[in-house]
Amino acid sequence: MALVGVDSLTDLDADDVVVAAVEAVGAKPDGGVIPHVSVVLPCYNEEAHVLLEIQRICAALDATEYPYEVLAIDDASTDGTLEVLRKAEIDFPSVKVVAFHRNGGAGTVRRIGSGMARGDIVVWTDADMSYPNERIPELVEMLDFDAGIDQVVGARKAEMGSHRLLRIPAKWVIRKIAEKLTNQKIPDLNSGLRAMRREVALPYLRLLPPGFSCVTTITLAFMSNQKTVVYVPIDYAKRAGKSKFKFVKDAYRYILQVLRMVMYFNPLKVLMPPALWLVGIGAVKAIFDLVVHPFRFAQNTALLLLSGLIIASMALLADLIVRSRPE
Structure with missing residues (x-):
């Protein structure tokens, strides 16, 4: 499969980037099968384990009848992640690789990846082995079974990230603020594993910030517009590799994004x-x-x-x- 290169990540030219990338991906012959599921996989310095994650995702979806694609997006990694993805693209027919030449952040990856996706259902997850990606088909089935559900989110049973003593109370406070402002129960405000209907998500992609708070944004965008968000409990493992989460900076961004999103809609x-x-x-x-x-x-x-x-x-x-x- 051809490797797609994306050079510009600013909000001003993101739409042009998406159009060019979609055309490049769509030009690759895939047997005429239009995917039903598109998995957007941000990859940044995940050389040691990204192949295992791709294998796990593909194995889970191969066991179903869903036609699918995995958009593995390298966010200008400084290690050998891109080389691993190139090899995986050859070995796994459903994998398409997109390479950014400048680091844009998880939110930029998910925004552009979701815009490129051809499936009716878009799945967001991480490449750090922390989420149970073998359960992706379960999330997709819930959307297929009930047309009234717009997004299914994996609610983590425990916090296994870095800075746990600080993150747990901070996330609780931020979640309570979000619940108060949206008048809805939110078991997990910033889970990275979720499946959503692409046509419902598209109008809100432009609101996604570059960083980790993109998952908070898409949750609040759906809830603020009376879209149905359903939570399912999932296990959460300690991530492989080094965490990119910066407690003070990212916690501040989470709070700011919650207020910004509620301000935007209500x-x-x-x-x-x-x-x-x-x-x-x-x-x-x-x-x-x-x-x-x-x-x-x-x-x-x-x-x-x-x-x-x-x-x-x-x-x-x-x-x-x-x-x-x-x-």
Whole structure:
């Protein structure tokens, strides 16, 4: 199979990259079989185990009747990952390799890979041996069996990543914030194993950030638009190789992305509560000030009231923009 090279990863030219890459992949003869399942596999410095992961994915899907493709995307690895993928592309007919010339991050890989996918169902997973990819057919079957389900996510039973003492409470807090803002139960906000309907996911791909918070983004995008997301419990193993997760930077990005996504679809959820609190506190303080000092209106009281009113106005304006935005 021909190797596809992608050189530019910026948001401005990503659509052109996708079009060119799709044309290149589609030009390779594949017997005329259109895949039903497309597995998007980000690969960055996974030389030691990426072949085992590809073998596991292909073995699981070969045992089914689903026509499939595995889009193995090398994100400008600095080790021998690309060479391993080239060999795997020869040995596994369903594997297609895409090579980035500059590192774009897991979100960029998944965004471009999902845009390239030809299957009705797109599967996201990792190449680090941490997720039970042998269960991919199970996720696909759930989507095929129930047309009302739009996304199936593997909810991890335990946290096996690095910085566990910090990650577990941090993820719990972020998840609770997301649940509060979406009014939905979220067993696992940032699981990397999920299957979704491509036609449902396509409008939200442009919202994906470059980094790890892309999985959080796609979850919140579906939930905020009344799409059905179902969770199934999965085991989670300690990853092979070195973790790319940076606790402080990535935790900050997760929180920021949760707020950004809810703001994008439902700004009243984020802005109106603090606005009402400020107005309420300001009103109580104003009454107190007028009782204690009948002819004096404190500056901080005015500041509280004005701040609340300004934020409330911003919330209403943002909501108007969201409601007038074409789907």
